[in-house]
Amino acid sequence: MKSLSIKDIAVKANVSITTVSFIINGKAKEKSISEAVIEKVEKIIAESGYKPNQIARSLRTGNSNIIGLIIEDISNSFFSRIARLIEDKAYKRGYKIIYSSTENSVDKAKELINMFKSRKVDAYIISPIKGIEEDIQMLLDDGNPVILFDRNLPDLNVSYVGADHFNASYQSIQNFIDQGKKNIALVTTDINVEQIIERFEGYRKALEDNGITYNDELVVKVHFNQDEQTTINQVKDLFNSKNIDAVLFATNYLAIGGLKALKQINKKIDDDFAVIAYDDHEAFELHTPSISAVQQPLEEIAETIIKLILSQLASKSKSPVDQVIIPARLVIRD
Amino acid sequence: MKSLSIKDIAVKANVSITTVSFIINGKAKEKSISEAVIEKVEKIIAESGYKPNQIARSLRTGNSNIIGLIIEDISNSFFSRIARLIEDKAYKRGYKIIYSSTENSVDKAKELINMFKSRKVDAYIISPIKGIEEDIQMLLDDGNPVILFDRNLPDLNVSYVGADHFNASYQSIQNFIDQGKKNIALVTTDINVEQIIERFEGYRKALEDNGITYNDELVVKVHFNQDEQTTINQVKDLFNSKNIDAVLFATNYLAIGGLKALKQINKKIDDDFAVIAYDDHEAFELHTPSISAVQQPLEEIAETIIKLILSQLASKSKSPVDQVIIPARLVIRD
DNA sequence: TGGTTACGATAAAACGTTTTAGTAAACCAA
DNA sequence: TTGGTTTACTAAAACGTTTTATCGTAACCA
Numbered sequence: 001m002k003s004l005s006i007k008d009i010a011v012k013a014n015v016s017i018t019t020v021s022f023i024i025n026g027k028a029k030e031k032s033i034s035e036a037v038i039e040k041v042e043k044i045i046a047e048s049g050y051k052p053n054q055i056a057r058s059l060r061t062g063n064s065n066i067i068g069l070i071i072e073d074i075s076n077s078f079f080s081r082i083a084r085l086i087e088d089k090a091y092k093r094g095y096k097i098i099y100s101s102t103e104n105s106v107d108k109a110k111e112l113i114n115m116f117k118s119r120k121v122d123a124y125i126i127s128p129i130k131g132i133e134e135d136i137q138m139l140l141d142d143g144n145p146v147i148l149f150d151r152n153l154p155d156l157n158v159s160y161v162g163a164d165h166f167n168a169s170y171q172s173i174q175n176f177i178d179q180g181k182k183n184i185a186l187v188t189t190d191i192n193v194e195q196i197i198e199r200f201e202g203y204r205k206a207l208e209d210n211g212i213t214y215n216d217e218l219v220v221k222v223h224f225n226q227d228e229q230t231t232i233n234q235v236k237d238l239f240n241s242k243n244i245d246a247v248l249f250a251t252n253y254l255a256i257g258g259l260k261a262l263k264q265i266n267k268k269i270d271d272d273f274a275v276i277a278y279d280d281h282e283a284f285e286l287h288t289p290s291i292s293a294v295q296q297p298l299e300e301i302a303e304t305i306i307k308l309i310l311s312q313l314a315s316k317s318k319s320p321v322d323q324v325i326i327p328a329r330l331v332i333r334d
Numbered sequence: 335m336k337s338l339s340i341k342d343i344a345v346k347a348n349v350s351i352t353t354v355s356f357i358i359n360g361k362a363k364e365k366s367i368s369e370a371v372i373e374k375v376e377k378i379i380a381e382s383g384y385k386p387n388q389i390a391r392s393l394r395t396g397n398s399n400i401i402g403l404i405i406e407d408i409s410n411s412f413f414s415r416i417a418r419l420i421e422d423k424a425y426k427r428g429y430k431i432i433y434s435s436t437e438n439s440v441d442k443a444k445e446l447i448n449m450f451k452s453r454k455v456d457a458y459i460i461s462p463i464k465g466i467e468e469d470i471q472m473l474l475d476d477g478n479p480v481i482l483f484d485r486n487l488p489d490l491n492v493s494y495v496g497a498d499h500f501n502a503s504y505q506s507i508q509n510f511i512d513q514g515k516k517n518i519a520l521v522t523t524d525i526n527v528e529q530i531i532e533r534f535e536g537y538r539k540a541l542e543d544n545g546i547t548y549n550d551e552l553v554v555k556v557h558f559n560q561d562e563q564t565t566i567n568q569v570k571d572l573f574n575s576k577n578i579d580a581v582l583f584a585t586n587y588l589a590i591g592g593l594k595a596l597k598q599i600n601k602k603i604d605d606d607f608a609v610i611a612y613d614d615h616e617a618f619e620l621h622t623p624s625i626s627a628v629q630q631p632l633e634e635i636a637e638t639i640i641k642l643i644l645s646q647l648a649s650k651s652k653s654p655v656d657q658v659i660i661p662a663r664l665v666i667r668d
Numbered sequence: 669t670g671g672t673t674a675c676g677a678t679a680a681a682a683c684g685t686t687t688t689a690g691t692a693a694a695c696c697a698a
Numbered sequence: 699t700t701g702g703t704t705t706a707c708t709a710a711a712a713c714g715t716t717t718t719a720t721c722g723t724a725a726c727c728a
Contacts (some may be wrong), residue, residue: 018679352710393715
């Protein structure tokens, strides 16, 4: 069953295609179409269930009403929650989201950008990785609205929304130190992205400011994409070989793996051993004892992203670059 | 900066648009284009970075290479994990995913279907809700590939992939009974969807088959979309007012809420009180004690969905209706 | 009266592809 | 030489919209 086209409607209503188009797009008044014709056409449209072909529309107008969302991994709860909020807010403004996960691969990320480009998405929301600076610059040069989030690319002059990773990390460590902890470990990843680096810098700076010398051996960098068991083993090694009284996990999946490791070696979280996780997760509140966590303000991040996108879409001219850093919140539990 | 079109390439290469198109689409041999021309054109394409406009392509060919994914909520870990797997598998076959969450609203679901329809997606993957049968039937009538998953709509003759909810639930209860439990509660939701009903029926049947009379008061149905605190309170009420020695939570978010409730009223999970959660979640393994769970075979579900979609896309004719029920796995922990 | 303006509507171009139906030249067999 | 094939390439239609430019006709005005 071929679907109806505007032509079918025009024929049925015995008017021109142009007239139907004007009516569909609410330009009837402006183009002085008579009430009678408007009514007739609208009735036919309603009865027939005709829906304009968005593809043809996009081809003609040059915009798709689709926003491309490029993230690391949709199944990570941080991203899926952000995705949900963004989707919701975009939807209310008439935009749809098309997403894809990069899995931290530069090649895949580049491919995705090209894919979205050839699909003529109206805007790009990207949680980027190092190595795609040029591709993003090209998007910017072509005048596309682009917002980075979660991680910034410092070489680029582009709008960005993210939490204050440095301070959140700093505060976490300060919190440990205030409790009298001295041997503070950091479990992080080896991906070379801004937010991970900032978390590391916050860790190091807080130690320094408190007169504790930074010790390389207390920092574990796990490979991204390695399987969880390997991570668990690395964490076990760390705790078995070193005397540690506090640990900051730099992402929620690291914390999940880390907690499993602690459970396996039967290391208890108590007054003598403290844990903080970066990015909250349902498992943390439920854990016995519950785990303190750095909560990123997802709602605010999503809202800011959409605001920036919409303002960029609205202004024809090159829009200003906004870099919004939103404070994160350290939730102390138990 | 306007992006390049096939015409620009044709002019640069001093050949016709047709020739360029043939080369792009790998029909050069078939259409007997000379090696020299092929090389020349390919060189120009590579140098210029030209990418075909997918919108124009879609308009002309009638397919978009996009698969529409309609789910309840992308931030639910069950769906986000499935989404990730589906995305991945689809991507490898050259398809992109456009997703949207229904939030269990019939209106939103209908809207989404229309939206996808006007976007001419090539196929639909839907975790449906009651009330959109007609809309789905229309998709089928128009010859669109449609796969339902997670929940079936029994009135419809449509392909479906999902876990064996009835048996998984039945086995969970049987497991309780084998441990000598008598007062077995069920915490479920009031949404009227197949998979929830099946989980309920499994519960009831298992009791019956073991000579335990079904007791209405041991079943709590929480509202979908109600905030978690309300759920927690309902669960607390249940455990405070009844003598219960085992409970099955019908979804992972109910289990999360329920576990929080148990923690708050300080009810311990031990030999005298057992818990099973439907749909696994990272929090369960980590919980002390760890929580047994029904694991849906996500990988297999995703793979089957994509297989069915692709086979439907491949066959021009009306494809057969496949209903694939995949056994779930009860993982007993601790 | 003649000229401008407003009204109501439309024809046709354009967006960037794919694909059908050619064409002209070269080749080959009889 | 003829005429059929093959080779190499292309013009133009079509996909379904939006939008610009234009066209009668009627109404208005000085």
